[in-house]
Amino acid sequence: MVQPRAERLADPSDLAALLGVRSNHPRVGPALDQASARFRGAVRHPVTRTRTRVVMDGSGVRDLLLPGVQVVSAIVHLRPADGSAALTPLVRGRDFQVSSRFGILRRTAGPWPDQLDAVDVDFEHGWEVVPDDIAEAVLEQAAAVFRGRPGIQSLAVGSEATTWTPGVSEAWKTAVDRYHIGRRS
Numbered sequence: 001m002v003q004p005r006a007e008r009l010a011d012p013s014d015l016a017a018l019l020g021v022r023s024n025h026p027r028v029g030p031a032l033d034q035a036s037a038r039f040r041g042a043v044r045h046p047v048t049r050t051r052t053r054v055v056m057d058g059s060g061v062r063d064l065l066l067p068g069v070q071v072v073s074a075i076v077h078l079r080p081a082d083g084s085a086a087l088t089p090l091v092r093g094r095d096f097q098v099s100s101r102f103g104i105l106r107r108t109a110g111p112w113p114d115q116l117d118a119v120d121v122d123f124e125h126g127w128e129v130v131p132d133d134i135a136e137a138v139l140e141q142a143a144a145v146f147r148g149r150p151g152i153q154s155l156a157v158g159s160e161a162t163t164w165t166p167g168v169s170e171a172w173k174t175a176v177d178r179y180h181i182g183r184r185s
Contacts, residue, residue, distance in 0.1 A: 007048045009036040010135040015142050027146055035142035039134065039172075043180040045069055045103075047134060049126040055079065058118030060111050065182060066103035068125035074098050076105070077120040078113065087120060098123075103181060137175040141168065 008029075015032055016023035040046055045068045056064055066074075076096055077087035090096050097106045105121065112119060 006033075006036065006040070006046065008032050009039055009047055009130050009138040010142065014135070015139055015146070018139055018143055019146055028142075031142040031146040032138070034145050035138045038141060039138050039176070042176045045179075045181055046126055047130060047179070049124065049128050051122070051124045053120075053122045055117050056105075056119040056121060057116045058111075058113040060114030062107050062111050064105040064107075064112060064119060066098075066105050066121065066123060066125070067181065068123065069101060069103040069179070069181060070125050070127055071098050071100045071103055072124040074105070074121060074123040079117055079120055081113065081115050081118075131179075133171065133175050134179060137169065137172040140171055144169075 010032060012028050012032055013023045016025060016028050019025075019028070021028065049072075050068075052068055054067060056066075058064075074092065074096075076090045076092070078090060080086055080088070092098070093108075095107070095109050097108055098104070099106070103125065105119075
């Protein structure tokens with residue numbers, strides 16, 4: 001099954017303008033796709049608004065880290081230790097709280113059960129509009145990809161060899177630090 005292409009984290013026309021090429025240049029889209037995927041991998045979440053269902057291991061502590069930030073809604077169930085299909089629904093505010101910014105799921109009624117596959121979470125998270133600093137960092141990275149040799153990590157001609165990997169800008173480092181899962185500021 002072919003997966004649909006993830007939403008780009010910046011506008012192709014902005015990349016084309018930055019590069020001084022036509023917006024329909026055949027390498028603009030792939031460069032932007034590669035930079036967007038790289039950013040998502042670096043921050044460990046999809047960035048754009050999406051719905052995710054996960055089954056998480058309990059930890060015996062109060063906080064679990066969801067694989068997403070900017071949490072809009074969460075439906076949480078406890079899964080029985082015996083593996084039966086019956087789920088116990090939890091009530092937001094009474095049984096758990098969610099830190100929208102950081103994706104922390106906090107149990108208010110004691111710790112999460114210390115068992116594997118203990119917590120079933122269906123949650124909506126991410127931004128409706130990509131933050132400007134993410135778009136800027138992705139545009140800079142896409143420009144580096146565009147100017148390089150996409151898909152080539154190393155090249156050898158005779159006895160000469162080189163490895164090419166696009167570096168990252170200060171804007172990239174700052175955006176990744178600001179938006180990665182696990183940050184606390």
